[in-house]
Amino acid sequence: xxxxxxxxxxxxxxxxxxxxxxxxxxxxxxxxxxxxxxxxxxxxxxxxxxxxxxxxxxxxxxxxxxxxxxxxxxxxxxxxxxxxxxxxxxxxxxxxxxxxxxxxxxxxxxxxxxxxx
Amino acid sequence: xxxxxxxxxxxxxxxxxxxxxxxxxxxxxxxxxxxxxxxxxxxxxxxxxxxxxxxxxxxxxxxxxxxxxxxxxxxxxxxxxxxxxxxxxxxxxxxxxxxxxxxxxxxxxxxx
Numbered sequence: 001x002x003x004x005x006x007x008x009x010x011x012x013x014x015x016x017x018x019x020x021x022x023x024x025x026x027x028x029x030x031x032x033x034x035x036x037x038x039x040x041x042x043x044x045x046x047x048x049x050x051x052x053x054x055x056x057x058x059x060x061x062x063x064x065x066x067x068x069x070x071x072x073x074x075x076x077x078x079x080x081x082x083x084x085x086x087x088x089x090x091x092x093x094x095x096x097x098x099x100x101x102x103x104x105x106x107x108x109x110x111x112x113x114x115x116x117x
Numbered sequence: 118x119x120x121x122x123x124x125x126x127x128x129x130x131x132x133x134x135x136x137x138x139x140x141x142x143x144x145x146x147x148x149x150x151x152x153x154x155x156x157x158x159x160x161x162x163x164x165x166x167x168x169x170x171x172x173x174x175x176x177x178x179x180x181x182x183x184x185x186x187x188x189x190x191x192x193x194x195x196x197x198x199x200x201x202x203x204x205x206x207x208x209x210x211x212x213x214x215x216x217x218x219x220x221x222x223x224x225x226x227x228x229x
Contacts, residue, residue, distance in 0.1 A: 033215050039158075045207060045220040052215075089158055095215055104173055105152075105218060107160040 002027055004094050006108035013082055014116050021077045021111045023092030029053075033095040034068065034075045035105065040088040048090075051075065082115045089113075120144050123208045123221035130198055131229055138193045138224045140208030148172070148213065149191035151183060154205040154223070166191055198228045 003026040013019045025034065036048040049059060051068050059066045063080045079086055092108040123140040130136055142149060150173075151163040164183045165173040171183070180196040195202060205225050209218040 035217065043205070044222050045160075045209075045218075047217040047219070050215075050217050091160065104162055104165065104214075105160075110158045110160075112158075 002029075002094060002096060002106045004092050004106050004108035006090075006092055006111045008111045009109070010112045010114070012114045012116065015084060016081050017115075018078060018080050019082050019113065019115075021079075021090050021092075021113065023075045023077065023108060025073050025075065025092070025094045027073075027094060027096060029096040031096075035093040035095070036066065036075075036077050037091045037093065037107075038088045039091065039110070045091075048077075079113075082113075084115050084117055087113060087115045121208055121210055121219050121221040123206075123224055125224060126222065127225050127227075129227045129229065132198055132200060134198050135194070135196045136198060136226070137195070138206055138208075138226075140191050140193070140221055142189055142208075142210040142219070144210055144212075144219060146210035146212050146219070147188055148211050149185065149188070150209040150211075150218065151191065151193050152207045152209060152220075154207060156204070160207070164191075164193075195226075198226075200228050202226060203228045 005024045032053045034051045038046045056068050065078045067076045089110045089112050091110045093105045121142045148167045150165045152160050153163055154160045163177050166185045168188050169185045182194045185191045205223045207223045208221040211218050
């Protein structure tokens, strides 16, 4: 079955701490895509990153970095030196319906990150 | 300038009423979607259209009917609203099934 699990429901850190958001997925597809989205308190959904199943290179974008490991079916997201503006709900998502068809995003339950000053 | 716009932003209505949410994208994307976010923040796909053709139709009650007059528009009509329909509804678009989704700002529907 297609499934995304974000085991951390809520995380609270103090500004400047590093924080890692976990994401574990299940899929029958051999080709698939993984995503992270951010939902700040204002409510919009903001795309952060897409990774395809054949590219296991880690990615860094400023204070954000992503660690994709097919061996453990994980796609974790780390924020370095967190800031108050990072406070949001973060969603991990998987594309595909398990039969090789894309176009359907399966979202994890989301992790609420609170960064305190 | 807005990429994906949906209206209204807030919708408060009584049980049994019929309402519509409109969505338009100016990104030239072929695929549009409706997602529902419940009170626990869980996001679930409802429908997707590719070039005006229905591609994905999840197990959504028949009271929900999407309509795509052209590939830039995907509206959602809901008949006989129920309390459980209260949620935030997000419209989205993408260039293809593997591309990132661009979401609208959401419509918060409250059924009383």
